[in-house]
Amino acid sequence: xxxxxxxxxxxxxxxxxxxxxxxxxxxxxxxxxxxxxxxxxxxxxxxxxxxxxxxxxxxxxxxxxxxxxxxxxxxxxxxxxxxxxxxxxxxxxxxxxxxxxxxxxxxxxxxxxxxxxxxxxxxxxxxxxxxxxxxxxxxxxxxxxxxxxxxxxxxxxxxxxxxxxxxxxxxxxxxxxxxxxxxxxxxxxxxxxxxxxxxxxxxxxxxxxxxxxxxxxxxxxxxxxxxxxxxxxxxxxxxxxxxxxxxxxxxxxxxxxxxxxxxxxxxxxxxxxxxxxxxxxxxxxxxxxxxxxxxxxxx
Ligand code: SAH
Numbered sequence: 001x002x003x004x005x006x007x008x009x010x011x012x013x014x015x016x017x018x019x020x021x022x023x024x025x026x027x028x029x030x031x032x033x034x035x036x037x038x039x040x041x042x043x044x045x046x047x048x049x050x051x052x053x054x055x056x057x058x059x060x061x062x063x064x065x066x067x068x069x070x071x072x073x074x075x076x077x078x079x080x081x082x083x084x085x086x087x088x089x090x091x092x093x094x095x096x097x098x099x100x101x102x103x104x105x106x107x108x109x110x111x112x113x114x115x116x117x118x119x120x121x122x123x124x125x126x127x128x129x130x131x132x133x134x135x136x137x138x139x140x141x142x143x144x145x146x147x148x149x150x151x152x153x154x155x156x157x158x159x160x161x162x163x164x165x166x167x168x169x170x171x172x173x174x175x176x177x178x179x180x181x182x183x184x185x186x187x188x189x190x191x192x193x194x195x196x197x198x199x200x201x202x203x204x205x206x207x208x209x210x211x212x213x214x215x216x217x218x219x220x221x222x223x224x225x226x227x228x229x230x231x232x233x234x235x236x237x238x239x240x241x242x243x244x245x246x247x248x249x250x251x252x253x254x255x256x257x258x259x260x261x262x263x264x265x266x267x268x269x270x271x272x273x274x275x276x277x278x279x280x281x282x283x284x285x286x287x288x289x290x291x292x293x294x295x296x297x298x299x
Contacts, residue, residue, distance in 0.1 A: 002060035006071060007090045009051045014084035018054050021074045025067050027056035051087075060093055110145055112153040115179050117145060120206060131157075131182040134206050135173060136199075145175075148260040151285055151292040152176055152234050155258050159230055160185045167228040167250060169220055169243075170235040170261075174200030177213050180232070187213040190222055220246045227252035233259045237266035244270075244277035251297050256282070260292040267291045 006027070010018050015032060022030045037049045056071075058064040072089055079086045107119040116132045118124050126132050145153075156176065160166060162184035168177040171189035177200065181187045189204075191197050197217045204213045216222050220243055231250055233240060240247070240259050247257050257279065262270050267284075274281060274295050283294035 001096045003057045003094050003096065004060050004064060004068065005055055005057055005092050005094050006068070007053055007055045007092075008075065009053050009087035011084040011086070012052060014078065014086055015052055015054065017078055017084070018075065018086060021071060021078065022054065022056035025071045025074065027058055027067075027071075029056070031055045057094075112145070112150050113157050115153050115157060115182075117153075117175065131179060133175060133178045133182065135175060135178075135203055136206065147287040147290040148234050148262075148292070149175060151260050151287055151290065152232055152258055153179055155283075155285065155292055155294060156180055156230075156232065157183060159256065159258075164229045165226070165252070166230045166232065167220075167223060167226075169231060169233040169247075170196075170239075171200045171215065172196050172234075174203040174213070174215070176232045176234065177215075178204060178207050178209060180230070181209045181212045182207070185212075185230070188223055188226070188228075189213055189215045190218055190220070191215075192217070192219050219243070220250060223250060226250070227255060229255050231255065231257040233257060234261045235259075237262045237270050240270050241273040244273040244279060248277045248279050248297055253297065256294055256296050258292060258294050260290065262291040262293065264289045264291070267293070 008018060019030045033053045033055065035049045037047050058067055075086055075089060104121055109116050109118040109122055109124050114130050116124055116126065116130055117135055118132050120134050120136050124132055156179060160180040160183040164185040166180045166185040166187045168187055168189040171177050171191045174189060177187045177189035189200055191200065194217055197215055201215050204210055204215060228250055229252055231247055233247060251257060259270065270293060271281060278298045279295040280298045281293050281295045285292045
């Protein structure tokens with residue numbers, strides 16, 4: 001099937017208004033694309049490059065001509081009466097097959113220390129000491145990694161290794177569990193979300209780690225009385241506060257919890273909850289507004 005693609009470059013402030021014009025005139029949804037400067041080494045997060053482009057699609061049928069004219073008029077009015085600039089409409093015919101995979105070009109390998117997080121369709125020639133995590137973005141990736149995910153990935157590589165038992169609480173895409181397993185650990189991954197469990201299980205299989213990572217739906221209670229060397233918990237502060245006693249109880253005597261997902265103004269509350277649960281904070285790292293606390297059981 002053929003479609004008419006209408007693409008227009010807009011100032012960031014005009015994105016909503018332009019998307020609304022397309023919606024009002026019956027296009028089949030809109031795609032908002034933001035080009036990024038990808039770092040070939042994967043060292044830095046991609047940065048926005050240039051203006052966002054909004055794309056919308058109409059079936060390539062005579063009946064669409066009228067709609068197309070109405071859209072052009074509406075955009076012209078926006079341009080004329082608002083301050084935010086809207087570029088000219090670029091029109092092209094596309095085959096459905098051409099754009100099914102087009103979104104993939106926005107995802108690039110990302111490096112955190114010696115861990116490379118790689119979209120499954122990209123290639124990466126890994127150096128001997130590099131650990132490659134294959135990931136299909138699903139709904140858990142975005143064009144970069146969240147700062148809290150990077151914080152845990154960094155702290156994890158100093159600690160995870162062969163013979164370590166790791167619990168990944170709130171596994172999401174499975175990214176931390178997979179990295180820990182590739183570093184040699186045996187991992188239990190849990191998430192309360194059914195979707196997350198499904199996505200994580202898929203990613204674990206793609207990485208050939210189904211034998212080393214057990215995935216379960218639920219929260220910390222599903223792991224029973226096992227003592228872990230490392231508990232990864234990249235969840236929001238309120239959950240960390242509620243679960244602080246159970247996090248402590250899930251640790252082996254020398255074990256450590258790496259707690260992240262903590263925004264600046266909540267870090268004190270998490271410190272207090274940890275201290276009340278006899279967890280001693282041994283290390284703190286931050287990236288921007290986000291914190292990671294490493295804690296162990298008080299001796
Ligand atoms: N570990 C991933 C995902 C973090 S997002 C990463 O670092 O990128 C946080 C995840 O925690 C979500 O998938 C959410 O479903 C899950 N979650 C939230 N509360 C939870 C709880 N009480 N127990 C287990 N998982 C929980």
